Structure formats: structure tokens, C-alpha cells
Amino acid sequence: MTGNHDVRVARAFHDATTHTPASIRTSGHTLEWDIKPFPFKVYTDLPTISLPRDVDLAEVDTLRALDPAARTEGQPLTLGRLAALLYLTAGVTRKKTYPGGGEVLFRAAASTGALYQTEVYVAAGNVQDLPPGLYHFCPGDFTLRRLRDGDVRHAFAEAAAEPDLARRAATIVLSALFWRNTWKYQGRGWRHLYWDSGTMLANLTAAAHGLGLTPRLLTGFVDADVNRLLGLDAEHEAALELVEVGPMGSPAPARGTIDEIRHDVMPLSSAEVDYPELREMQSASSLATPADVSAWRKAVPPGRRRSPSGSMSLPAAIGDAGRGLGDTIQHRGSSRRFTHAPLTVIELATMLWWSTRAVAADVPSGLVDVFLVVNAVDGVPSGAYRYWRDEHALELIRAGELRRESAYLCLEQPLGGDAAAVLYFMAPLDALLAAYGNRGYRLVNLEAGLIGGRAYLTAYAQRFGATGLTFYDRDVVKFFAPASAGLDAIFVTALGRGARPSW
Ligand SMILES: Cc1cc2nc3c(=O)[nH]c(=O)nc-3n(C[C@H](O)[C@H](O)[C@H](O)COP(=O)(O)O)c2cc1C
Known part of the structure; x- marks a missing residue:
């Protein structure tokens, strides 16, 4: 058995990263503040595009935004709605200054240790007032930076084995920088990649629903292809989930080969510790081809049981x-x-x-x-x-x-x-x-x-x-x-x- 099917990898990872009173008391791990990773990913060679700040913050009632049956009228994806979506998912919502001058910029969604390893990208095709392209969102200065020119939705549709991605206005992609979390949590930080992207997806799907953008989450995709489209360094970071948003239009055309991109980014810290077990867990849970993605989606989970009488x-x-x-x-x-x-x-x-x-x-x-x-x-x-x-x-x-x-x-x-x-x-x-x-x-x-x-x-x-x-x-x-x-x-x-x- 190889790859995703060899489930001994996940079972062993889970067992090896459990907390016990003994593991906590004997861990010996200390936080090295000199190499604490910087909380924002900054592309240093790309110009910034400021997002509008005066936007509609989804004033729909919170519970209605969480109600999948609540009808929200489909809306076009404007730059203003995209800005609201990004702010409510990953934006900086408050600042705390600690004695000694340390400062933490807290974000819209909860995140283990306030370390914020989750990054947000947008593959935009039909966003009013934003040219088609692939963008990275930086919550620190509330800007986008364009990593790729032109419409890349077709390539994302292929990588996710989901033709709708070529027709929806945009796809939001969450990814994670491992070291930003493992600095504190070591290998168990792999679990945090999914917990923390989960809290962000709670906000993202509620906000997109409230803004009339009909979100749909995709957990299956060809990992290497999405990482390559985003220009991620897969030894250190990985795409986690995709969310399609906005109205359907005519399908984006195929673009032929899509080049590698490798834009310069500011280093996270001066030194980094590798956790091979985390990389193995991520790679052993990857899917290799669009056919694998389609087959994987058809898996049948164990049946749901009914509540016992007397509940x-x-x-x-x-x-x-x-x-x-x-x-x-x-x-x-x-x-x-x-x-x-x-x-x-x-x-x-x-x-x-x-x-x-x-x-x-x-x-x-x-x-x-x-x-x-x-x-x-x-x-x-x-x-x-x-x-x-x-x-x-x-x-x-x-x-x-x-x-x-x-x-x-x-x-x-x-x-x-x-x-x-x-x-x-x-x-x-x-x-x-x-x-x-x-x-x-x-x-x-x-x-x-x-x-x-x-x-x-x-x-x-x-x-x-x-x-x-x-x-x-x-x-x-x-x-x-x-x-x-x-x-x-x-x-x-x-x-x-x-x-x-x-x-
Ligand atoms: C998955 C997850 C696990 C967390 N675990 C703890 C915890 O064990 N103890 C704790 O005090 N806070 C915990 N927190 C809260 C985080 O410390 C908090 O989200 C982070 O500092 C950001 O602050 P905020 O949620 O107030 O914006 C957790 C949060 C998340 C999302």
C-alpha cells in the first residue's frame, strides 16, 4: 500500500502526538523567542493593491448566516464584497500591546497560540474592479498582491477535479506555513493546521453565505498541482482547502502550460526547526491525480447511528x-x-x-x-x-x-x-x-x-x-x-x- 491508502501513517501520527500528563511534564520544549516566526507572509517584489476599507460587513443576522437553508439572494462578487469576505475570515480585528512593548495583532478567527499560520489566496476570474489573476491577501496592511496575471481558474478546476471552479467568480484557497505553528507546538502542530483553518472556514462560509456568494468547500484536490499554482514551497507550506464563491459565468478557457512562480518572500525567522513527521503526514494524505480526487470523493463514510431511546x-x-x-x-x-x-x-x-x-x-x-x-x-x-x-x-x-x-x-x-x-x-x-x-x-x-x-x-x-x-x-x-x-x-x-x- 502506498500514499493515501497506507493509513498506518495517520494512525501512527495521531498516537505519537497525543498529550498525556507525562508527555506534558517531560516535553522539555522551550520557546525560542529570538526565532519566533513573523506572523505575516510578505511578498517583497510585488506591488500592493489596497483593498477598500469602507465595506458592507455582512450585517445579516449571525444565525441566519449559519443557516444553510436561509435563502440569500445571489450577488455579484465585487472588490468590496471580496474585501469584506477576506476581512471577516482573516482580517486584523484588534491589537494588544504587552508590557515590554510586544504587540499581537489578533484576527477574525481563533487560532492556536495566536500564531496565525493560515494564509489566504484568491484565484479571481470574475471579480468586479479586480483584473483576473492569482492574488495573495496580507491582513497586516489589508492589501492584495498579484502573483499571476490572467485567469487561472481553469487550472484550479482541473487540480480540484471540479469543473465549476472554472465558472464561479473566484476560488479562495487557504494554505499554511508549518513553522509558524511548529515553533510552539512541534509536530502536533499538524493537527492545528486543520483546526485553525476550520475556524477560519466557519467565518468564511458564514460571511460568504451572508453576502450572497453561495460558498462551497472543496477538501479534495491534487495537492502538488494546487501548491504549484500558488507557488508554495511544499517542504515548508501547503494548500489546505479551497472555497468556490460568487455567481457562475461562462467557463474560463484553458491556458496551456502554467509556469512555475517563485516570488521572493520575507523570511519567517532567522532559523527554523524541521518536523519530518508533519511533512510525512501532509504528504501521505495527498492525492496525486484528478482521477484520484474524483474517486476519493465517492468514498462512503460509516453510517450515522440514531440516538438511543430515552434521549x-x-x-x-x-x-x-x-x-x-x-x-x-x-x-x-x-x-x-x-x-x-x-x-x-x-x-x-x-x-x-x-x-x-x-x-x-x-x-x-x-x-x-x-x-x-x-x-x-x-x-x-x-x-x-x-x-x-x-x-x-x-x-x-x-x-x-x-x-x-x-x-x-x-x-x-x-x-x-x-x-x-x-x-x-x-x-x-x-x-x-x-x-x-x-x-x-x-x-x-x-x-x-x-x-x-x-x-x-x-x-x-x-x-x-x-x-x-x-x-x-x-x-x-x-x-x-x-x-x-x-x-x-x-x-x-x-x-x-x-x-x-x-x-
Ligand atoms: C484550535 C484552537 C485551540 C486552542 N487551544 C487553547 C488552549 O488550549 N488554551 C487556551 O487558553 N486557548 C486556546 N485557544 C485560544 C487561542 O489561544 C486564541 O484563539 C488565540 O490566542 C487568538 O485569540 P482570540 O481567539 O481571542 O482572537 C485555542 C484556539 C483554537 C482555535
Whole structure:
């Protein structure tokens, strides 16, 4: 077996990068501040194109932007709408200065360690006021830089085995620079590439839906071809996902051979540490040809089970939070402390429902199961539960006060115990690897990040808080046993009141 089919690679990577109390206490890894990577990718030989700043920030209600069934009228993709989309996905939303002068520019979507390794590119074909071409978005100065002249949509359509990409107005591509995350998180940082691009995709798909741009996510593509089109150095960075946006037009013509590009970029730092296991995981989950992509998309995931009888039906989610998406995103920030004040059952039900609705994509959603610890929700007894998204119901696994256990599971972080509710994402990893190969491991981390990102949005829309958290992998699975049999822990998001981030 080779390549994507040899799923021993993903299983071994997952097992080797689990956190345990012993691994945390003996890691010995220290942060070398002198070589902390610069948080922006800067193409030094290309002129900047300023994006308009006075734009419509998707003032559609946040929950409607998350509702796949909400009809939004199709809109042309103007430069203003593209600017709004990029800002709400990856823009700088606040600045914090630390004693000693250090400064962090926080962004629209949450990102592990505020390291922001995810970069954004746009293959534009039919964007009003922007010539066709391939562009890189720099959130630091809110500009685009043109990497390729002319319409390259046909080449992206071929690389993604999706003819629609040649007809949609533009394709947004997310990529990641490994070192920007591994500087702190070492090899486990590979998982963060997908969690963090997931939180960005939560914003991107909601904003594009709210702006009438009908987004569709593509997780299957020929990795080497997309990396080459973007001019990425595949030893250090990689394309992660594509999102087609905007109206359909006539198909972009084929352009024949597309040249290599290698524009100069500012170095990230003066020295860099290589994590070969991360590169191996990325390459072993790659697809080699458009035919492989088409075949991979047809994989059938394990069937969804039904909630057991006796599960507790949740009240219907509200459909309108009274807070526009742009306002929600501009006020989003990870909670640094939760009070023990409870959420209402409607708030919990609304968060769970809208976080788990499917986004339009080339693969099915629902690959990840949502478990939770309820610490303080009026009308829901404290305990451990499983959320059944199709039935919108909670199955009780264990009743009782579990704040201490939940804090422990979240790498002994108090946030996991103080939160009103903590979501634990788990997935039948071996069954999904059997269906999707190593790339199935990308899918579960991505879906968990995407639901986590949508949980942030539903929380801030309802004016409570959220934060992503990391966790002790095997202890999470043991904690939810026997309901967690055959599952692996993938990601955690905590929700609760209080303690806004200080900005
Ligand atoms: C996938 C993910 C995992 C995270 N893990 C933790 C964590 O373990 N502990 C923590 O305090 N914050 C965690 N965070 C929050 C980040 O530190 C935060 O998103 C980042 O500092 C940017 O700040 P902001 O979300 O307030 O904009 C996580 C965020 C994400 C998206």
C-alpha cells in the first residue's frame, strides 16, 4: 500500500502526538523567542493593491448566516464584497500591546497560540474592479498582491477535479506555513493546521453565505498541482482547502502550460526547526491525480447511528440572535476566564444546533461526534452527554458535578472546569481512515475546527463566550466510555459566561 491508502501513517501520527500528563511534564520544549516566526507572509517584489476599507460587513443576522437553508439572494462578487469576505475570515480585528512593548495583532478567527499560520489566496476570474489573476491577501496592511496575471481558474478546476471552479467568480484557497505553528507546538502542530483553518472556514462560509456568494468547500484536490499554482514551497507550506464563491459565468478557457512562480518572500525567522513527521503526514494524505480526487470523493463514510431511546429532546434553536455577523466577528475573542454563571437551555440548544448544520462541501459532514460536559445550564442536569445532531437531543452518559474532571481533561486548564459547557469532538478515526485513507484524518480535524469555529460565532451572537482548548487525548476517550468505544478525541471547545478578553 502506498500514499493515501497506507493509513498506518495517520494512525501512527495521531498516537505519537497525543498529550498525556507525562508527555506534558517531560516535553522539555522551550520557546525560542529570538526565532519566533513573523506572523505575516510578505511578498517583497510585488506591488500592493489596497483593498477598500469602507465595506458592507455582512450585517445579516449571525444565525441566519449559519443557516444553510436561509435563502440569500445571489450577488455579484465585487472588490468590496471580496474585501469584506477576506476581512471577516482573516482580517486584523484588534491589537494588544504587552508590557515590554510586544504587540499581537489578533484576527477574525481563533487560532492556536495566536500564531496565525493560515494564509489566504484568491484565484479571481470574475471579480468586479479586480483584473483576473492569482492574488495573495496580507491582513497586516489589508492589501492584495498579484502573483499571476490572467485567469487561472481553469487550472484550479482541473487540480480540484471540479469543473465549476472554472465558472464561479473566484476560488479562495487557504494554505499554511508549518513553522509558524511548529515553533510552539512541534509536530502536533499538524493537527492545528486543520483546526485553525476550520475556524477560519466557519467565518468564511458564514460571511460568504451572508453576502450572497453561495460558498462551497472543496477538501479534495491534487495537492502538488494546487501548491504549484500558488507557488508554495511544499517542504515548508501547503494548500489546505479551497472555497468556490460568487455567481457562475461562462467557463474560463484553458491556458496551456502554467509556469512555475517563485516570488521572493520575507523570511519567517532567522532559523527554523524541521518536523519530518508533519511533512510525512501532509504528504501521505495527498492525492496525486484528478482521477484520484474524483474517486476519493465517492468514498462512503460509516453510517450515522440514531440516538438511543430515552434521549432528552432539546428545545428548538432560535433563528435570529439580533446581532449581525460582522458585529459578532469583530467582538469575538477567546474567553480567558469563565464565571460559573449558567447558560439557558435555549442558548445551549441554539449553539449546538447552528454549530453542527452542514456547510456545502464536496464530502459529507457529520464525520465527527459531539460529546459534552454540562457544568451549568439551567434546565439540564450537570453531567456528561452525547449530542445527536439529527435528532437535536442529548443522551445522558453520566450525571454529576464534573468540573474538576473536565478541567483535568483540558490539559488541566481551569477554563475547562469553569465553563458552563464543554464540547468534546470525537471521531471513529479507524473507520474513517478505512473510507478516506490518511486524508480522512485531515477531514476529522477540519470538521471539528469548523464546528468549533461555528460554536464561537453562535456564542458571541448570543453574547456569551467561547474558547478552543487542547486536551489529554486518551483520558477524554476513557472519560466518555463506554459511549466512546471505537472513537478518538479530536478537539475541544468550551463555552460560558463572563470574562471577555481584554482588548
Ligand atoms: C484550535 C484552537 C485551540 C486552542 N487551544 C487553547 C488552549 O488550549 N488554551 C487556551 O487558553 N486557548 C486556546 N485557544 C485560544 C487561542 O489561544 C486564541 O484563539 C488565540 O490566542 C487568538 O485569540 P482570540 O481567539 O481571542 O482572537 C485555542 C484556539 C483554537 C482555535
